[in-house]
Amino acid sequence: MDFQDQDTVxxxxxxxxxxxxxxxxxxxxxxxxxxxxxxxITELCEIPKSTVYRYLYTMQKxxxxxxxPRSETYSPxxxxxxxxxxxxxxxxxxxxxxxxxRKLMKRFNATVSLGVLTGSQIxxxxxxxxxxxxxxxxxxxxxxxxxxxxxGKALLAFRPRSQWDALxxxxxxxxxxxTIVVRRDLLENLEQVRRNGYAIERxxxxxxASCIAAPIIDENGxxxxxxxxxxxxxxxxxxxxxxxxAAVVDTCQIIQSRL
Amino acid sequence: MDFQDQDTVxxxxxxxxxxxxxxxxxxxxxxxxxxxxxxxITELCEIPKSTVYRYLYTMQKxxxxxxxPRSETYSPxxxxxxxxxxxxxxxxxxxxxxxxxRKLMKRFNATVSLGVLTGSQIxxxxxxxxxxxxxxxxxxxxxxxxxxxxxGKALLAFRPRSQWDALxxxxxxxxxxxTIVVRRDLLENLEQVRRNGYAIERxxxxxxASCIAAPIIDENGxxxxxxxxxxxxxxxxxxxxxxxxAAVVDTCQIIQSRL
DNA sequence: ACTTTAAGTTTCATGTGGTGAAACCTCGGT
DNA sequence: ACCGAGGTTTCACCACATGAAACTTAAAGT
Numbered sequence: 001m002d003f004q005d006q007d008t009v010x011x012x013x014x015x016x017x018x019x020x021x022x023x024x025x026x027x028x029x030x031x032x033x034x035x036x037x038x039x040x041i042t043e044l045c046e047i048p049k050s051t052v053y054r055y056l057y058t059m060q061k062x063x064x065x066x067x068x069p070r071s072e073t074y075s076p077x078x079x080x081x082x083x084x085x086x087x088x089x090x091x092x093x094x095x096x097x098x099x100x101x102r103k104l105m106k107r108f109n110a111t112v113s114l115g116v117l118t119g120s121q122i123x124x125x126x127x128x129x130x131x132x133x134x135x136x137x138x139x140x141x142x143x144x145x146x147x148x149x150x151x152g153k154a155l156l157a158f159r160p161r162s163q164w165d166a167l168x169x170x171x172x173x174x175x176x177x178x179t180i181v182v183r184r185d186l187l188e189n190l191e192q193v194r195r196n197g198y199a200i201e202r203x204x205x206x207x208x209a210s211c212i213a214a215p216i217i218d219e220n221g222x223x224x225x226x227x228x229x230x231x232x233x234x235x236x237x238x239x240x241x242x243x244x245x246a247a248v249v250d251t252c253q254i255i256q257s258r259l
Numbered sequence: 260m261d262f263q264d265q266d267t268v269x270x271x272x273x274x275x276x277x278x279x280x281x282x283x284x285x286x287x288x289x290x291x292x293x294x295x296x297x298x299x300i301t302e303l304c305e306i307p308k309s310t311v312y313r314y315l316y317t318m319q320k321x322x323x324x325x326x327x328p329r330s331e332t333y334s335p336x337x338x339x340x341x342x343x344x345x346x347x348x349x350x351x352x353x354x355x356x357x358x359x360x361r362k363l364m365k366r367f368n369a370t371v372s373l374g375v376l377t378g379s380q381i382x383x384x385x386x387x388x389x390x391x392x393x394x395x396x397x398x399x400x401x402x403x404x405x406x407x408x409x410x411g412k413a414l415l416a417f418r419p420r421s422q423w424d425a426l427x428x429x430x431x432x433x434x435x436x437x438t439i440v441v442r443r444d445l446l447e448n449l450e451q452v453r454r455n456g457y458a459i460e461r462x463x464x465x466x467x468a469s470c471i472a473a474p475i476i477d478e479n480g481x482x483x484x485x486x487x488x489x490x491x492x493x494x495x496x497x498x499x500x501x502x503x504x505a506a507v508v509d510t511c512q513i514i515q516s517r518l
Numbered sequence: 519a520c521t522t523t524a525a526g527t528t529t530c531a532t533g534t535g536g537t538g539a540a541a542c543c544t545c546g547g548t
Numbered sequence: 549a550c551c552g553a554g555g556t557t558t559c560a561c562c563a564c565a566t567g568a569a570a571c572t573t574a575a576a577g578t
Contacts, residue, residue, distance in 0.1 A: 298553085
């Protein structure tokens with residue numbers, strides 16, 4: 001959910017500290033919703049100001065950070081954006097079927113998420129919020145564990161069984177009372193998901209929230225992403241549930257035919 | 260058009276070299292259409308391999324670069340993508356009105372571009388290619404000068420006149436025989452664009468290519484972006500031309516009402 | 519108008535640690 | 549088994565990243 005922690009570094013032998021610390025500065029600038037001053041960054045990063053100053057200066061030259069002399073503030077630069085142009089591996093995925101996903105959100109007035117697998121975590125590529133009062137609080141870029149999310153189970157189920165073991169986290173962290181924390185149970189669940197073609201989850205990741213997800217399958221029959229509909233558990237009758245299942249599966253099929 | 264040149268650095272006093280060189284490595288990895296090996300990067304950047312090795316190692320830890328041990332190759336990492344989530348200043352602009360722009364492309368079977376002003380250059384945010392045999396060769400992220408493009412003129416015309424001088428490049432580079440290279444001529448042209456509400460360009464940036472652009476205006480009456488339709492000059496009758504003008508202006512109006 | 523304070527900029531001495539040549543592995547090909 | 553090409557590790561050197569402190573600037577308080 002949070003930004004990946006960089007605290008625990010095993011083998012520092014080859015770590016180039018300036019890079020490491022500058023990245024910290026860059027992240028700080030990018031994460032801030034507002035433009036930051038030198039002082040802000042100094043305090044947030046806990047790096048001496050002359051050092052931060054030099055980093056900012058260098059990154060500015062590199063176009064990674066933009067400096068507004070008027071307000072003395074720093075903000076993310078265009079160079080970053082430039083890099084992404086060619087480097088964004090999910091650009092296409094986010095683009096294709098945006099409309100179907102929005103339609104899905106509108107139809108059930110529920111949050112629709114698009115996620116991919118990174119390691120043994122789900123990375124949220126897109127979260128289309130509904131207008132309900134209580135909704136998911138996650139942002140695109142956030143992560144969750146595979147074992148506690150419908151997105152994760154849908155994605156995992158349609159990977160080769162041989163990968164399952166590696167992709168399921170060592171320790172399956174308990175998020176709620178309903179979270180599946182026994183490896184065997186999860187494997188069983190995945191088999192079922194594979195048979196059904198969709199995954200469901202009732203309060204396993206967040207109390208009171210349920211989720212229905214289906215995979216987007218590539219030409220080799222393996223999942224590349226998954227789409228989910230989330231809504232409060234108490235608002236889901238059985239009839240609605242199966243209606244949503246059909247809609248999600250349908251949406252995924254449309255999208256996968258477009259890829 | 261090319262990546263910004265980093266060759267000419269005025270004041271090296273505060274430049275942190277490791278950052279600078281690592282950025283070079285990162286760019287190389289991101290720009291390559293294919294995953295690169297250590298050797299490739301070493302040669303492309305002309306930096307000793309142990310140094311590149313350490314940079315890659317560090318950036319890998321930072322999640323900026325992904326390393327595939329199977330093939331011994333490096334590719335852009337997810338950390339970059341993460342940064343962009345919050346840092347992409349144009350995300351909204353690219354999203355809103357995508358459909359209208361695509362419709363525009365389909366209607367005239369011509370390339371539709373979306374651009375913003377960065378310094379005295381146009382930055383292409385989006386280029387929707389048509390199916391014609393000869394089309395624009397630019398990629399999103401590419402740049403062109405304001406003075407030789409319809410996008411640039413549409414954008415510039417609807418900025419405060421007081422900014423014109425600063426935003427027009429010192430030396431107006433000649434791209435073709437038709438390029439406007441005299442400052443006075445350009446200013447006159449801008450006034451006309453402002454009166455008309457749209458900008459046209461016939462082979463001023465690329466021989467044989469014409470372009471029609473209109474601005475997207477914000478609440479203060481200033482342009483934030485512009486949209487253009489490009490097609491071969493020899494395929495543009497006067498009737499078609501005015502039809503396109505109407506369509507582009509219309510599209511921009513729809514989009515600006517949505518922002 | 520003067521003082522004070524806070525923030526950005528520059529300088530400088532210090533010694534860390536970034537550097538690259540070269541040695542060392544590791545593995546695929548012949 | 550040998551060979552070569554690439555990736556990994558070592559090592560000694562001294563460039564240069566570093567942070568404290570001095571300096572500059574600008575704005576806020578009195």
